[in-house]
Amino acid sequence: MLSRTEHRGVCKLLSSVMSGTESHTDREEDYKFLHSMLMEKKVHLLFKIHERLKRFEKRGPVPVLERAACLASDLADELIEDSWKDKAKELVVMLSKPHFKSLLSVHDAVAQRDFEPALPAITDEALEEEGDSVKIVSLVKTKDPLGATIKRDKSTGAIVVARIMRGGAADKSGLIHEGDELREVNGVPLEHRKPKEILPLLACSDGEIKFKIVPRSSKEDASPEKTKLLVRALFDYDPGQDPAAPCKEAALAFKRGDVLQVVSTEDEVWWQARRHGDGGGRAGLIPSRQLHERRVALQRPRALFQPRPVKPPVPEDVDYGAITGIHIAGLRRSFRLGRKSSRARRAARCRRWSAEVHGTIRPPTYMEVIPYRRKPKDRHRLVVLVGPGGVGVSELMRRLAISDPDRYGVSVPYTTREKRQQETEGVDYHFVPVHTFEEHILNHRFVEYGRYRGHYYGTSLDSVRRVMAKDKVCLLDLHPSKIKHVYTNEFKPYVVFVKPPPFEELRLTRRRAKFVCDGEDAGQARTFSEEDLRSMIDLAESMESQYSRVFDRVIVNGDIAAAFRDLKADLERIQEAAVQWVPAEWVSSSPGKEWRSCSHLTGWI
Numbered sequence: 281m282l283s284r285t286e287h288r289g290v291c292k293l294l295s296s297v298m299s300g301t302e303s304h305t306d307r308e309e310d311y312k313f314l315h316s317m318l319m320e321k322k323v324h325l326l327f328k329i330h331e332r333l334k335r336f337e338k339r340g341p342v343p344v345l346e347r348a349a350c351l352a353s354d355l356a357d358e359l360i361e362d363s364w365k366d367k368a369k370e371l372v373v374m375l376s377k378p379h380f381k382s383l384l385s386v387h388d389a390v391a392q393r394d395f396e397p398a399l400p401a402i403t404d405e406a407l408e409e410e411g412d413s414v415k416i417v418s419l420v421k422t423k424d425p426l427g428a429t430i431k432r433d434k435s436t437g438a439i440v441v442a443r444i445m446r447g448g449a450a451d452k453s454g455l456i457h458e459g460d461e462l463r464e465v466n467g468v469p470l471e472h473r474k475p476k477e478i479l480p481l482l483a484c485s486d487g488e489i490k491f492k493i494v495p496r497s498s499k500e501d502a503s504p505e506k507t508k509l510l511v512r513a514l515f516d517y518d519p520g521q522d523p524a525a526p527c528k529e530a531a532l533a534f535k536r537g538d539v540l541q542v543v544s545t546e547d548e549v550w551w552q553a554r555r556h557g558d559g560g561g562r563a564g565l566i567p568s569r570q571l572h573e574r575r576v577a578l579q580r581p582r583a584l585f586q587p588r589p590v591k592p593p594v595p596e597d598v599d600y601g602a603i604t605g606i607h608i609a610g611l612r613r614s615f616r617l618g619r620k621s622s623r624a625r626r627a628a629r630c631r632r633w634s635a636e637v638h639g640t641i642r643p644p645t646y647m648e649v650i651p652y653r654r655k656p657k658d659r660h661r662l663v664v665l666v667g668p669g670g671v672g673v674s675e676l677m678r679r680l681a682i683s684d685p686d687r688y689g690v691s692v693p694y695t696t697r698e699k700r701q702q703e704t705e706g707v708d709y710h711f712v713p714v715h716t717f718e719e720h721i722l723n724h725r726f727v728e729y730g731r732y733r734g735h736y737y738g739t740s741l742d743s744v745r746r747v748m749a750k751d752k753v754c755l756l757d758l759h760p761s762k763i764k765h766v767y768t769n770e771f772k773p774y775v776v777f778v779k780p781p782p783f784e785e786l787r788l789t790r791r792r793a794k795f796v797c798d799g800e801d802a803g804q805a806r807t808f809s810e811e812d813l814r815s816m817i818d819l820a821e822s823m824e825s826q827y828s829r830v831f832d833r834v835i836v837n838g839d840i841a842a843a844f845r846d847l848k849a850d851l852e853r854i855q856e857a858a859v860q861w862v863p864a865e866w867v868s869s870s871p872g873k874e875w876r877s878c879s880h881l882t883g884w885i
């Protein structure tokens with residue numbers, strides 16, 4: 281019989297199972313079968329055993345005595361002496377069986393908590409060692425390296441352990457620590473030897489390696505807590521190309537976008553990390569955030585020293601259909617409002633580079649991320665496309681929208697200009713009076729807005745939400761400085777930077793392409809001049825250097841068909857991925873904080 285509490289536990293469990301299966305059981309007989317199976321006596325007995333074990337677990341067994349083996353042997357001796365009864369004989373036979381003896385000796389070992397291995401006797405030499413306390417460590421070498429680096433201490437000349445790689449053999453042994461001084465390897469003294477002379481000693485030793493070690497002082501021992509941080513790398517790193525890497529074999533190469541698990545930030549210059557998904561293998565060295573920032577700051581900003589006249593294509597608000605003959609509502613050529621003149625842009629660029637040199641803008645290093653598992657009822661992530669004017673953002677959006685109109689959608693912009701005859705309210709634009717538009721501005725309802733030829737134009741957050749509510753992927757063309765308005769958990773933007781190819785390829789691919797310009801030829805479509813193309817490349821560089829931390833993907837738009845294929849495949853991939861990595865700040869902060877942290881670009885590590 282089950283006790284009352286056990287019965288209650290079983291009933292609770294069974295009822296939750298039954299309620300959980302209700303939605304899945306289509307047929308009455310399936311339901312009955314499951315019900316009778318769960319009501320089986322055997323199942324209840326299993327629950328009973330489970331409950332008993334649980335209770336036992338809480339109590340924690342205490343040994344009655346620590347020397348059961350001794351007691352059994354004494355008892356057997358006594359019984360042998362006066363073994364006149366059959367039952368006593370049987371007990372003697374049982375107590376002298378090797379399995380039973382082993383069982384009792386294991387019992388005693390556990391009762392005495394005697395788990396340490398038997399250590400060899402300390403050698404006379406070690407006992408003779410004066411002053412420092414020495415430790416003899418014996419490790420068994422496999423084909424893998426030990427996972428430690430050594431260096432010569434400049435002040436004392438001693439050979440010390442520089443780093444222990446997390447997850448390596450030395451780390452797992454727990455016997456060697458960073459800062460320990462190595463006195464001997466397999467009986468060979470290391471005094472006056474250079475690190476590179478010691479490596480062959482380790483390489484040629486087979487099986488067991490014996491180290492004589494002076495442990496680092498206990499004060500240095502107080503190591504900070506182990507770090508476990510998931511970050512997305514925002515730059516490529518190849519230790520083979522890095523002359524400053526302290527040990528190329530111990531370093532970890534990675535590409536922009538890789539997710540890394542940082543396991544140690546104890547060293548300010550070289551952190552330790554593993555690539556996420558590589559299991560618990562040995563960690564590798566990666567440049568710390570500080571180191572990478574310093575390196576970027578020291579790089580000479582090329583364009584600052586090579587100023588060239590910039591005359592960008594600045595087309596504004598011209599219907600895409602007017603050029604291509606294909607019209608899609610919401611896709612407007614150059615709906616990137618608030619553009620600056622070339623002179624203003626050049627000045628801004630110089631200001632920015634000067635700020636970068638003086639360290640006020642941080643170069644992209646690592647971004648803390650968390651896994652996001654999209655549930656079927658979740659809305660699709662917003663897809664934001666950014667790039668310099670004329671690079672092909674509208675063209676790519678147009679191709680996406682045409683390729684799968686059920687999946688991709690674009691938001692309908694707002695304007696204060698008059699509706700034209702062929703236009704439809706809510707399809708081409710939302711036509712609103714000036715006071716309504718200004719009210720929306722005051723209420724922060726626009727992601728982006730601006731004025732052109734006396735009229736307001738803007739993209740509202742609500743129009744983006746409307747597309748997302750239709751279970752579509754909303755495509756949005758934004759200036760990167762405006763991304764902060766949608767950089768929240770609600771929109772979870774996936775940001776694609778569309779980049780021009782190198783100049784020669786750009787010139788070749790854009791030979792016949794046309795854009796609409798302003799200024800003297802306002803509204804006229806003309807081909808790109810060399811100056812336009814150079815300006816496009818310059819602007820792309822400046823965008824990348826300032827905003828690349830928020831770019832999830834960079835697509836180089838050389839051949840349009842290839843760029844479109846890449847983009848489409850990438851968007852489909854993120855759609856289907858079981859896990860996507862999103863900035864940790866989206867989830868951890870309140871809406872107000874999300875805004876603040878992004879607008880000040882904090883939260884990056």
Ligand SMILES: Nc1ncnc2c1ncn2[C@@H]1O[C@H](COP(=O)(O)OP(=O)(O)OP(=O)(O)O)[C@@H](O)[C@H]1O
Pocket residue numbers: 593595613614615616667668669670671672673674675676789790793794795837838839840841843
């Ligand atoms: N890879 C390419 N090869 C050839 N032509 C291209 C390519 N990409 C875009 N174009 C053409 O270049 C012109 C400008 O492209 P698009 O209008 O898409 O640029 P954009 O990035 O949206 O810039 P803007 O906002 O200034 O319009 C268009 O005529 C387009 O068809």
